[in-house]
Amino acid sequence: MNSILPKGVSKERFAAATGAMRKVVGDPWVILDENPLIAGYMDTYSAAPESSTAASAAVCPGSVEEVQEIVRIARQYRIPIWSISTGKNFAYGGPAPRTAGQVVLDLRRMNRVIEVNTDLGYAIVEPGVAYVDFYNYMKRHKLPYWIDCAANGMGGVMGNTLDHGVGYTAYGDHLLMQCGMEVVLSDGSLMRTGMGALPNGAASWPVYKYGYGPYIDGLFTQSNFGVVTKIGLWLMPEPPAFRPFMVQLQNEDDLYEVTEKLRPLKINMIIPNAAITVHLLWEASVYTTKHEWKTGSGPLPQRTLRQIAEKFNLGMWNFYAALYGLPEVVEANWQIVESTFRSIKGAKIYREADRKDDPSFNYRVRLMRGEPNLTEFSLMNWVGGGGHINFSPISPASGADAMKQFHMIRKACEKYGFDYIGEFVIGWREQHHILMLMFNRYDADESRRAHDCFAQLINDAAAEGYGEYRTNLHFMDQIAGTYNANDGALLRMQRRIKHALDPAGILSPGKNGIWPLGESPETNS
Numbered sequence: 176m177n178s179i180l181p182k183g184v185s186k187e188r189f190a191a192a193t194g195a196m197r198k199v200v201g202d203p204w205v206i207l208d209e210n211p212l213i214a215g216y217m218d219t220y221s222a223a224p225e226s227s228t229a230a231s232a233a234v235c236p237g238s239v240e241e242v243q244e245i246v247r248i249a250r251q252y253r254i255p256i257w258s259i260s261t262g263k264n265f266a267y268g269g270p271a272p273r274t275a276g277q278v279v280l281d282l283r284r285m286n287r288v289i290e291v292n293t294d295l296g297y298a299i300v301e302p303g304v305a306y307v308d309f310y311n312y313m314k315r316h317k318l319p320y321w322i323d324c325a326a327n328g329m330g331g332v333m334g335n336t337l338d339h340g341v342g343y344t345a346y347g348d349h350l351l352m353q354c355g356m357e358v359v360l361s362d363g364s365l366m367r368t369g370m371g372a373l374p375n376g377a378a379s380w381p382v383y384k385y386g387y388g389p390y391i392d393g394l395f396t397q398s399n400f401g402v403v404t405k406i407g408l409w410l411m412p413e414p415p416a417f418r419p420f421m422v423q424l425q426n427e428d429d430l431y432e433v434t435e436k437l438r439p440l441k442i443n444m445i446i447p448n449a450a451i452t453v454h455l456l457w458e459a460s461v462y463t464t465k466h467e468w469k470t471g472s473g474p475l476p477q478r479t480l481r482q483i484a485e486k487f488n489l490g491m492w493n494f495y496a497a498l499y500g501l502p503e504v505v506e507a508n509w510q511i512v513e514s515t516f517r518s519i520k521g522a523k524i525y526r527e528a529d530r531k532d533d534p535s536f537n538y539r540v541r542l543m544r545g546e547p548n549l550t551e552f553s554l555m556n557w558v559g560g561g562g563h564i565n566f567s568p569i570s571p572a573s574g575a576d577a578m579k580q581f582h583m584i585r586k587a588c589e590k591y592g593f594d595y596i597g598e599f600v601i602g603w604r605e606q607h608h609i610l611m612l613m614f615n616r617y618d619a620d621e622s623r624r625a626h627d628c629f630a631q632l633i634n635d636a637a638a639e640g641y642g643e644y645r646t647n648l649h650f651m652d653q654i655a656g657t658y659n660a661n662d663g664a665l666l667r668m669q670r671r672i673k674h675a676l677d678p679a680g681i682l683s684p685g686k687n688g689i690w691p692l693g694e695s696p697e698t699n700s
């Protein structure tokens with residue numbers, strides 16, 4: 176008998192529900208906790224114990240009809256099910272559910288690229304399509320479009336989009352480029368959004384986002400209101416010219432100027448892609464590990480950072496972006512871009528050919544042309560032990576905000592004994608600041624400090640008006656609690672929608688702090 180059960184569910188009810196699920200998907204596709212495969216649903220990277228988010232089972236449907244049946248069974252037996260697409264949400268909880276005992280609804284078997292329309296430049300995909308599969312599909316069929324992928328090339332197109340993820344081409348804001356969604360609701364019914372709600376609307380479904388009436392696709396992202404089974408995505412035409420470049424900045428204070436200089440180039444769409452300003456240690460992890468520079472714990476001192484920068488020919492900040500389009504346009508824009516960044520004192524500008532043998536520049540170039548790769552996982556070796564959680568506050572794309580966040584976050588990292596390893600991903604008018612908090616997961620004290628550091632950062636950031644765009648399972652409630660203007664009106668509304676759409680509270684309870692009515696984080700954590 177399963178050693179883990181969903182909260183409040185008897186072993187008899189659990190056995191009846193999983194038995195009914197077996198009849199729908201077939202025996203091998205219901206994985207109970209005595210099956211070693213259940214280990215694949217653990218969150219093995221966070222700072223909290225794995226047991227706190229251990230699934231009681233996983234169920235893997237192979238079609239939309241099977242998803243509908245599983246949802247109906249879950250509702251009948253009151254079994255919480257946590258939806259994942261490819262389940263590679265590393266840094267944010269991986270495939271694990273929000274609380275121990277939930278059943279993972281693993282949609283990886285549904286992995287078809289259903290359509291790529293080369294006239295209109297869109298694709299329709301199922302949940303299990305990983306970036307690397309999508310990329311290979313486009314190459315195999317010699318399609319004249321690029322995909323846009325996360326730096327975690329194992330990740331999936333749908334899961335990343337639904338969690339508001341980002342990539343690095345001009346189509347890097349994934350939700351912005353999503354158009355048309357199919358959703359299984361908690362009663363097992365199937366709904367299409369936008370033009371897809373018109374019985375004969377399939378042709379316009381992936382090209383016009385808004386349909387008629389309220390625009391609702393966003394309701395099914397970072398939420399638990401439905402199980403998404405298809406999304407449409409706009410694809411970037413392969414550009415005739417592509418010019419990636421790097422600006423190496425010699426001083427930490429240059430973060431201010433590079434951000435200020437970039438903003439008009441972004442707003443005017445001279446630089447169209449998700450540009451990034453990356454701190455030294457993020458890049459250095461491609462070449463070296465912390466242990467080569469320091470024994471014992473604690474952050475590296477400034478003089479060591481300088482030595483690392485010199486040894487690997489890196490800046491204290493390293494800025495990457497690219498130009499895309501007709502060769503003449505790229506050349507004209509390059510003149511603007513080059514003279515803008517050249518005016519920063521000490522800045523060195525590199526083109527692709529200048530750093531052919533530089534693996535950190537090389538993987539950025541690949542990301543900026545939508546080629547999945549795993550080079551960024553070098554970060555996991557920085558301290559060893561693999562622990563990592565991402566702290567990711569949003570701010571306006573301004574130099575003052577960048578500097579304020581950098582100092583605030585580095586101070587907290589140092590207080591808890593960690594290096595600052597961060598980057599700014601700059602969108603149209605805002606920036607995502609991503610701190611990769613690396614720690615040795617096999618060291619209990621270090622894990623506890625990482626957890627405490629993260630918790631403090633949430634409060635420090637909120638006090639300055641900075642909220643996170645996404646987070647790890649263990650901090651979902653705390654962050655939801657910071658979006659609390661007007662007596663928590665937003666969260667109260669989300670909970671009311673939850674109750675209306677999922678009265679039994681079976682879909683991903685606790686996702687992003689949204690609990691079914693009557694349940695609270697305190698009773699569930």
Ligand SMILES: Cc1cc2nc3c(=O)[nH]c(=O)nc-3n(C[C@H](O)[C@H](O)[C@H](O)COP(=O)(O)OP(=O)(O)OC[C@H]3O[C@@H](n4cnc5c(N)ncnc54)[C@H](O)[C@@H]3O)c2cc1C
Nearest residue numbers: 260261262263264265325326327330331334335340341403
């Ligand atoms: C080294 C490294 C680099 C990374 N680089 C990036 C990056 O560049 N950009 C970025 O955005 N992230 C990045 N990440 C974070 C993360 O690994 C990726 O975003 C990854 O793509 C997310 O995993 P997934 O696509 O498998 O999503 P999943 O794990 O499948 O889904 C994510 C979440 O979305 C919800 N969900 C998924 N499917 C459904 C569904 N069908 N219906 C309803 N809800 C659903 C669930 O809550 C799920 O937990 C990085 C992480 C690491 C460790």
